[in-house]
Amino acid sequence: MGERGEVPLAGTTGFALSKSVNATAGTLVALMHRVAARDRQAFAALYTATSAKLYGIVLRILQRRDIADEVLQEVYVQIWERAGLYDVTKAAPITWMAAIARNRALDEVRRKKPLSIEDAPEALNLASDEAHPLDRMEQSEQLQRLRQCLERLESDRREVVLLAYREGMSREALGQRFARPPATIKSWLRRSLLQLRDCLSQ
Amino acid sequence: MTERDDIDVLAGEYVLGTLDAAERAAVSARRLREPALAAAIEAWERRLGPLTETVPPAAPPEGLLARIETRIGAPTGEGMQRFLALERRTRRWRRVAIAASALAACLLVVIGLRELSRPQMAKTYVAVFQKDDTSPAFLLTVDLDTRVLSVQAVAAEPQPGKSYQLWIASDKQGGAPQSLGLIEAKSESTRRALAKYDRAIVERATFGISLEPAGGSPTGRPTGPAFHARLIETTR
Numbered sequence: 001m002g003e004r005g006e007v008p009l010a011g012t013t014g015f016a017l018s019k020s021v022n023a024t025a026g027t028l029v030a031l032m033h034r035v036a037a038r039d040r041q042a043f044a045a046l047y048t049a050t051s052a053k054l055y056g057i058v059l060r061i062l063q064r065r066d067i068a069d070e071v072l073q074e075v076y077v078q079i080w081e082r083a084g085l086y087d088v089t090k091a092a093p094i095t096w097m098a099a100i101a102r103n104r105a106l107d108e109v110r111r112k113k114p115l116s117i118e119d120a121p122e123a124l125n126l127a128s129d130e131a132h133p134l135d136r137m138e139q140s141e142q143l144q145r146l147r148q149c150l151e152r153l154e155s156d157r158r159e160v161v162l163l164a165y166r167e168g169m170s171r172e173a174l175g176q177r178f179a180r181p182p183a184t185i186k187s188w189l190r191r192s193l194l195q196l197r198d199c200l201s202q
Numbered sequence: 203m204t205e206r207d208d209i210d211v212l213a214g215e216y217v218l219g220t221l222d223a224a225e226r227a228a229v230s231a232r233r234l235r236e237p238a239l240a241a242a243i244e245a246w247e248r249r250l251g252p253l254t255e256t257v258p259p260a261a262p263p264e265g266l267l268a269r270i271e272t273r274i275g276a277p278t279g280e281g282m283q284r285f286l287a288l289e290r291r292t293r294r295w296r297r298v299a300i301a302a303s304a305l306a307a308c309l310l311v312v313i314g315l316r317e318l319s320r321p322q323m324a325k326t327y328v329a330v331f332q333k334d335d336t337s338p339a340f341l342l343t344v345d346l347d348t349r350v351l352s353v354q355a356v357a358a359e360p361q362p363g364k365s366y367q368l369w370i371a372s373d374k375q376g377g378a379p380q381s382l383g384l385i386e387a388k389s390e391s392t393r394r395a396l397a398k399y400d401r402a403i404v405e406r407a408t409f410g411i412s413l414e415p416a417g418g419s420p421t422g423r424p425t426g427p428a429f430h431a432r433l434i435e436t437t438r
Contacts, residue, residue, distance in 0.1 A: 044267060052260060052261055069262070073270050077270060090248075092251075107226060110226055146252050165253050189220055193218070197210055
């Protein structure tokens, strides 16, 4: 687990490992179970442990704090309501929670006019590249593995995947950025996704 | 391009976020009824999830937790999950059931109660059948639009030489319980069409489950120990 901070992936979309969830996965699982049992203290603890990560995720996609504030509230209301459906055998708690957060943020951002290139991610300047030892070796290894597979994609296509996933950029916005029609972006995505799937299943 | 590739690409684009609003809405709806698509989405959430480690965290504003706690403290029904509504009401029902258990004895106790109707919501009703004061034995759901009822055994032990029998009682039909047939205590779900009962009857009816000799009540009326329940409207 040597090279954390810098990563050989393209410029603006380069990886920066971030300070994220300090609680261990096991703690989060225990909290999720208590939240499912309607334990409000556990819910507050879960919020404290995870809200900066989830806020970072939705803010990155939405790029407006007022909207992100509202969306984050809805995300935690959903987490409270669905905690009983969380299945520990399917995903780590943070994966499950991040999926809820991203889905909610993406629903919101897709309802709106697509962002133009001028409003691109840099506008918010959120980056704080502090390297941080991950508490969960397992997660790190998953990221390492994903990185290896991403590095096998051509650089434009890799950047498209990262901009879509992290910044929530639409096909149209990606088309603008890469000076291609959205249909081309779609076919890039298709190939990249299948390539990633196959690479990760090896 | 295989069918599996198509599903994986659609699920992948959904998770990646590149579908437009209409496509996202379609996939959100399909994932609820297509297990293969739901599984493909979950697989992409796991595959791409590690990328969230590379997104810098950001401190949410002070006071946000308090606002969330207010929202979860006073549910409005909006966005409320059926499971939650059921769970919360199960607990409330349990208290009623404990209080009523002394009276219940071997009777089918009829409690019909219809909560305020909210016409904009899908009309699904749920009833919880209480075996004792610790665990629900059966869950019954009724979709009023299709008038299809399904019963799920949750903690009901199959009894040797006995059958569970489902009953419906309605004041509009004289109040006497009518049989809706036997319930498999082992199977996941027993479905019954209630087409012969009109919507208003179903909505106000009371349902009961009784323990009968194998094959059902010999008299056409509940004869054994009964669990009783009222229908409670849920929001979805």
